Amino acid sequence: MMEVLVLTKDGCVFCDKTKSLLTQMHIPFKTRNLNENLTREELLELCPTARTFPQIIISNKVIGGYSELITYIQDTGFNGTGHG
Numbered sequence: 001m002m003e004v005l006v007l008t009k010d011g012c013v014f015c016d017k018t019k020s021l022l023t024q025m026h027i028p029f030k031t032r033n034l035n036e037n038l039t040r041e042e043l044l045e046l047c048p049t050a051r052t053f054p055q056i057i058i059s060n061k062v063i064g065g066y067s068e069l070i071t072y073i074q075d076t077g078f079n080g081t082g083h084g
Contacts, residue, residue, distance in 0.1 A: 002080060004029035007043060007055040014066040015054040021069070027080030 004022065008015035008031050022029045032038040034053070047055040047062050056063040063072050072078055 002059045002078075004080065005057040006031045007034070007038060007046065007050075007053065007057070008032070009034040009053045012053045014052075018054050018056060018066050018069060021066075022080075025073075025079065027078075 004027060006015070006018055006022070006029050008019070010033065019029070019031065032042075034040070034043065043050055043055070046057065049062075052065050054065055056065065056069050058072070058078070063069055
């Protein structure tokens with residue numbers, strides 16, 4: 001099983017879309033929300049080039065945001081199990 005981490009912030013439409021997509025695909029994920037259980041410093045430590053939300057990390061690899069997640073799923077056939 002691959003670990004999926006979604007770094008989010010309140011009021012972020014693409015954060016909500018990301019969580020909805022992963023839920024629909026039955027891909028388990030964890031979230032960390034800015035100013036709740038994620039500081040700006042931790043965000044930049046995890047994703048040094050982050051400029052937008054969400055930031056999606058799959059198996060310790062920064063994928064990017066929502067549109068990058070869509071591309072990642074299409075390119076890899078990702079389904080959360082590690083088996084394509």
